[in-house]
Amino acid sequence: MLFRAIAVSAALAATAVSADLLTIPIHKVPDEEHHANLLSSHTPPLAVMSSVTAVAVTSRKLIRGSPDREENIVLHDLKNTQYYGKIKVGTPPQEFEMVFDTGSSDLWIPGQTCASNSDNCSSKSAYVKTASSSFSEVAAGSMSNFSIRYGSGDVSGKFGLDTVTVAEDYTVEGQTFALVDSTDGLGDVYENAAFDGILGLAFQALSQDPQANTFIANLQDQDGVDRAMFAFYLGDESDGELAIGGYNEDRMQNPNEINWVPLAMPAYWLIAMDQVKFGDTVITIGQTGGIMDTGTSLIYGPEDQVMSMIDAIPGAELIPQLQLYLIPCETDLPDLEFQIEGQPYNIP
Numbered sequence: 001m002l003f004r005a006i007a008v009s010a011a012l013a014a015t016a017v018s019a020d021l022l023t024i025p026i027h028k029v030p031d032e033e034h035h036a037n038l039l040s041s042h043t044p045p046l047a048v049m050s051s052v053t054a055v056a057v058t059s060r061k062l063i064r065g066s067p068d069r070e071e072n073i074v075l076h077d078l079k080n081t082q083y084y085g086k087i088k089v090g091t092p093p094q095e096f097e098m099v100f101d102t103g104s105s106d107l108w109i110p111g112q113t114c115a116s117n118s119d120n121c122s123s124k125s126a127y128v129k130t131a132s133s134s135f136s137e138v139a140a141g142s143m144s145n146f147s148i149r150y151g152s153g154d155v156s157g158k159f160g161l162d163t164v165t166v167a168e169d170y171t172v173e174g175q176t177f178a179l180v181d182s183t184d185g186l187g188d189v190y191e192n193a194a195f196d197g198i199l200g201l202a203f204q205a206l207s208q209d210p211q212a213n214t215f216i217a218n219l220q221d222q223d224g225v226d227r228a229m230f231a232f233y234l235g236d237e238s239d240g241e242l243a244i245g246g247y248n249e250d251r252m253q254n255p256n257e258i259n260w261v262p263l264a265m266p267a268y269w270l271i272a273m274d275q276v277k278f279g280d281t282v283i284t285i286g287q288t289g290g291i292m293d294t295g296t297s298l299i300y301g302p303e304d305q306v307m308s309m310i311d312a313i314p315g316a317e318l319i320p321q322l323q324l325y326l327i328p329c330e331t332d333l334p335d336l337e338f339q340i341e342g343q344p345y346n347i348p
Contacts, residue, residue, distance in 0.1 A: 083234055083294070084195040085242060088165040089177070090132030096125050096196040100232075100242055101295035102269050105206040105214050106148060107164070109197035111157055111179030118183045120191035127179055135162045138176070143209045146178035151296075153185025164215060166199075167244055172219050176212035198295070201230065205267040232294055259343045264289060271340065276301075278309045279334025290338070299336075299347075309336075 084097045089109060096109050112128055114121040129135045138144050138159045147156040157180035164175040180197070183190050200206070204214050213221065220228045231247035234240045241248065249255040264270040269292040276283040283305050310316050315328040327333070336347040 083232075083240060087199060089127060090129075090162050091134040092132075093163075093165060094125070094127055094132070096127070097194060098197050098199045099195045099295055100201055101198050101293070102201045103291060103293035103295040104148070104150070104198060104200035105202040105204060106146070106178060106200045106208050107175065107198070107215055108146065108148075108155060108157065108178035108180050110183070111181050113181045114157075114183060117181050120186060120188065121180075121183045123191070124196045129160060129162075129179065132162055134173070135160060136174070137161075142211065146180070146208055148208050150186070152189045153183075153187060155180055155183055155185060157181045159209060159212070166215075170219060170223075170244055172215060172222055175215055175218055176209060178208075201294070202268055203266040205265075234294075259341050261341050268293070274339040274342065276305070277335075277337040277339070278312065281308070281312065281334075283308060290340075 084099050086095055087098050088095055098109075110121050110124045110126045112126050114124065114126060138161060142159070144159055145156070146159050147154065149155075155178075157178045159176055160179055161174045161176055163171060163173050164177065165171040199215060201216060202214075204210065204217065207214060216228065216230075229246065231243045232241075233243070233248065233251040241251070247255075252258075261271050264272050271290055271292065272287040273284070273290045274287065275285070276288060283301075310325055313325075313327055313331060313333065315331055317326045318324075319326050338345045338347075
């Protein structure tokens with residue numbers, strides 16, 4: 001994996017723990033299904049951000065309480081394009097399959113009216129607020145309407161508060177979240193997806209309600225966490241997991257060679273890349289911003305830079321209906337290389 005040995009941290013000390021890990025089985029599907037589902041991913045939600053002017057990154061893996069304790073969330077793999085795991089909301093708990101998305105900051109799940117308002121929501125698990133004794137409406141004067149735009153479309157609903165639990169017992173009380181009543185903007189992408197909602201792991205600057213703490217911030221505040229970290233392992237023909245409270249050294253090629261990268265700004269998980277190369281050709285000159293986004297299975301780039309790579313591929317042909325390029329199987333493609341904090345990471 002490209003970022004297997006990259007950790008993002010805002011002056012946080014790393015603690016590696018391996019006990020009591022929960023793992024997620026990830027099942028590989030045939031390549032033809034993966035290719036057919038290339039469009040089942042989303043780009044990050046829209047936000048106004050300045051360009052990268054300095055290096056500074058953060059890896060947030062959550063360390064709670066004891067430094068020798070770690071819990072993991074099981075992440076299931078769907079068609080090599082979606083990785084999702086369970087959370088529980090309310091009292092008694094209602095379970096939902098979620099995408100843990102470092103490209104957004106909000107937590108949303110379908111409300112009771114979602115299925116009747118949006119056809120693509122009919123098969124999703126719906127949150128019933130009247131069934132939860134811990135649910136409450138947002139306070140008077142607080143933001144009540146929720147609306148977010150992803151690359152694949154709009155989602156809207158109402159904010160509420162309730163208890164949210166991840167892993168076995170990582171619980172936040174009074175977490176602000178959205179009960180979604182419309183997912184029409186996501187179309188078939190959402191209907192065919194295996195997840196119900198999204199739990200954003202980016203920073204508060206991207207939240208649709210700037211006054212409400214993100215789940216990660218509340219988890220740290222309520223549990224008295226001195227250091228906050230989380231780590232993803234997205235397997236291929238093997239298990240995958242989201243580790244909270246440390247990182248699983250068994251998932252790493254060499255735990256002693258982590259490349260700690262500074263965060264450019266606390267909004268997206270945005271870092272400054274030294275350069276991008278396609279074979280021997282340097283695509284970017286000088287530091288270039290790059291977002292670490294677990295909510296998409298694609299690599300995005302500026303059109304002119306991507307086209308310079310396409311132009312270098314013999315036989316590349318645009319398929320207008322899909323807006324994708326078809327490349328002959330026998331074509332010998334050069335490696336795509338990202339250089340981050342002086343370390344090259346190659347994608348064959």
